[in-house]
Amino acid sequence: MTTPKALFCPTCRKVVLATDEDFPFCSDRCRILDLGKWASGDYKISSPIQDPDLLEELARSNANRHPHASDED
16 A cells, blocks of 8 residues: 655645645645735746747737737837
């Protein structure tokens, strides 16, 4: 029998087992605090987008939202 893997709660750093109900968090409170940080913009994904199709799609989406953005210069 293998023992469950232990990790640290990303919010409070308490040890959490993979079998715990709130995994990867130690509690619902820590889960909600983490969600609040994402919602407020405290967390950001810092690596650039590498998928050329996705970059093209984002460029088209931004152009559709701001059709005269290039005219402002």
